[in-house]
């Protein structure tokens with residue numbers, strides 16, 4: 001079902017057994033902890049300048065250590081009482097439906113490896129810095145947390161809708177389009193979203209970052225807000241779901257939402273569009289949709 005489970009003890013008491021693993025904390029090297037420290041130290045001043053205020057409040061309330069990789073159990077001790085979310089260790093790729101279903105259950109599949117010290121600036125895959133320092137602080141905000149849960153519910157809606165299509169080829173084609181639309185929406189919001197919001201100092205509204213791909217990138221967080229080379233527009237669903245993106249360079253196009261309530265309402269609308277068939281024929285192009293992700297939705301649809 002997903003790669004590389006096995007190096008760690010699997011929690012067999014859990015219904016998602018096989019997905020979650022124990023964080024192998026004693027396996028982190030001194031260099032691994034030093035990588036975390038460097039990443040945190042470099043990004044901290046940029047968060048103060050460019051990050052959404054809910055993210056900054058989240059960083060504070062999680063009491064993340066600056067000088068070493070956090071233990072997920074420590075993170076969760078602060079996180080769970082706030083929104084019910086928990087960071088749970090995984091050791092590899094999580095198929096898309098399963099990932100969204102975890103969000104629906106207020107669990108965040110969290111990568112426990114950290115990038116190599118020589119690659120501080122860019123890693124295409126998530127690592128623990130991206131997941132814990134980039135994503136999890138946002139999960140302390142109740143409105144944002146509800147949006148993630150809602151996104152997870154949309155995945156269930158998608159699985160149920162396509163399970164009603166009898167022709168297998170048509171079922172796969174439709175699912176590919178719906179999933180591509182969801183992945184694009186997720187990318188342009190949860191991973192790379194911008195919001196017009198107030199700075200902590202109480203100065204006038206400014207563009208701030210809430211997307212985790214930006215929050216965990218020393219170079220791109222500033223580029224996203226300050227560079228004249230980036231197009232920034234109010235988020236429109238019809239645009240985002242048809243807009244291809246590439247992951248191997250700074251994003252040239254970013255979308256702005258007004259608030260997390262606004263974002264939540266857009267996810268609601270995305271689901272209405274899905275039910276109305278308006279995601280069934282989105283523009284082709286990136287992201288590529290892989291068979292493992294499709295299969296995870298089809299299997300879920302069969303069992304719903």
Ligand SMILES: [Fe+2]
Nearest residue numbers: 126191212213
């Ligand atoms: Fe991410």
